[in-house]
Amino acid sequence: MRADAARNRTRLLEAAARLVAERGAECLTMEAVAAAASVGKGTVFRRFGDRTGLIMALLDRSERLYQESFLSGPPPLGPGAPPVRRLEAFGVATLRHLAAHRELLLTAEPEACRRLDFAPRHARIAHVTALLREAGVDGDTELLAEALVSYLDVALLHHLTERRGMSLDRLEAGWHDLVARVTRD
Amino acid sequence: MRADAARNRTRLLEAAARLVAERGAECLTMEAVAAAASVGKGTVFRRFGDRTGLIMALLDRSERLYQESFLSGPPPLGPGAPPVRRLEAFGVATLRHLAAHRELLLTAEPEACRRLDFAPRHARIAHVTALLREAGVDGDTELLAEALVSYLDVALLHHLTERRGMSLDRLEAGWHDLVARVTRD
CATH class of the missing domain: 1.10.246 (Serum Albumin; Chain A, Domain 1)
Known part of the structure; x- marks a missing residue:
């Protein structure tokens, strides 16, 4: 049961990632993901709550890697460098992380x-x-x-x-x- | 004709301000303003574009006074004080301006x-x-x-x-x- 749920989730996320890659972040709707994964719209809503939830799930892995890089990665971003050097590296890493996921992050914030x-x-x-x-x-x-x-x-x-x-x-x-x-x- | 349009606009803004005062910013919808001013919903949309346009029109007078205060008002906010003093005064005035209109400004930004x-x-x-x-x-x-x-x-x-x-x-x-x-x- 649990394994099934995890597989379904992965399948939906793969369909969503494909959609973004092929047609751009602005085409990422709950309906489009449901159609691409051949499931009902309700399944996508149950799994991710709403479009923002889906976007956050899509970014989860990258967000985790980025967080690990400044919490426990090599210096100057991670521990070991002086704090001001780490702060400098942190901002640069964050700006690059945001730039890499800009389109997807912006779709969660239409205003x-x-x-x-x-x-x-x-x-x-x-x-x-x-x-x-x-x-x-x-x-x-x-x-x-x-x-x-x-x-x-x-x-x-x-x-x-x-x-x-x-x-x-x-x-x-x-x-x-x-x-x-x-x-x- | 022009005078009529200005009068109508004023009447709609008065109805909107009353609505906010009596029922709170979250009740400010185009429909509620139309009902309160006894006009069709289309009239409100034609006049203000959308809810954000209506909110900006409501804040227009206060925004103008605030802008005048830092562009041409008395020092330390206006000209005459050293620039760093003016910068300090500007931030404090802006924070207070935002705090005073917080509810209304936030309704324009649901996310x-x-x-x-x-x-x-x-x-x-x-x-x-x-x-x-x-x-x-x-x-x-x-x-x-x-x-x-x-x-x-x-x-x-x-x-x-x-x-x-x-x-x-x-x-x-x-x-x-x-x-x-x-x-x-």
């Missing part, structure tokens, strides 16, 4: 483009970039502005205050600290 | 909670927090980790590479710079 390509956000980026330049910050002020403005995100604010129990005061103090670190010589 | 309350993201936050502590960074390492991990976001990566034409190399260099600024004494 993502709107969130970033959004007039008030553009105004914030322009303002922060201008202030960083005026403050004489050298380096890539556009990217530093993106990093700073990413901290000023309504979903992050909600998550930190409601889910993690942080106060708005703490978030404001965190902003002051972040600005001081980014702008000091 | 937001999932994006942040997501196992791989928790693993990244835990890892970065641990490395910051190991590196002897003082300050609120949890919040610094949130800021750093927000830079490692697939939607941001997509936006910067596809929409803004930046290379992955540039994003990686930006990460190195950000880590250096956050961790140096």
Whole structure:
């Protein structure tokens, strides 16, 4: 019984991976996976919950390898290197991991483009970039502005205050600290 | 004709604001606004496009006041204060602006909670927090980790590479710079 379930799951994931490879991530629907694996739509829903669940199952192996690489892999990503070197390697590995699975990850977040390509956000980026330049910050002020403005995100604010129990005061103090670190010589 | 259109728009926005005040942002649907203003659903769609368009129209006045405050208002938010002071004030004003309109802004982004309350993201936050502590960074390492991990976001990566034409190399260099600024004494 268990072995059967695992086999079915593998078969569905193989069909899903084939679908993505042949027709692109945007064609990955529960219906298309059901059709490709010759099972009913209900089977796919029971197994993965929804489209995001299916996507996460597809990425599970790669996500595990990526996590192992920074938790227990060779340095500088894994243990053994100084922490700042590990932090540097971690960001680079994460950016590459995200880039490799970009299409699939983005299908789980249909509002993502709107969130970033959004007039008030553009105004914030322009303002922060201008202030960083005026403050004489050298380096890539556009990217530093993106990093700073990413901290000023309504979903992050909600998550930190409601889910993690942080106060708005703490978030404001965190902003002051972040600005001081980014702008000091 | 123009005056009529403006009046109708105002009437719809008033009905929508009433709806939010009385029943909460989650009850703000195109249908509910149409019913509250005694017009057809099609009228609301023609006027605002979709629910996000309606939400943005509702926030338009507040967004304009907020933008004016940092572009031309009194210092330290507006011109006249040193750039780093203005940057500090800008983040605090933005966090408060977001907190004030949190419910409404979040309804435009239904996947937001999932994006942040997501196992791989928790693993990244835990890892970065641990490395910051190991590196002897003082300050609120949890919040610094949130800021750093927000830079490692697939939607941001997509936006910067596809929409803004930046290379992955540039994003990686930006990460190195950000880590250096956050961790140096």
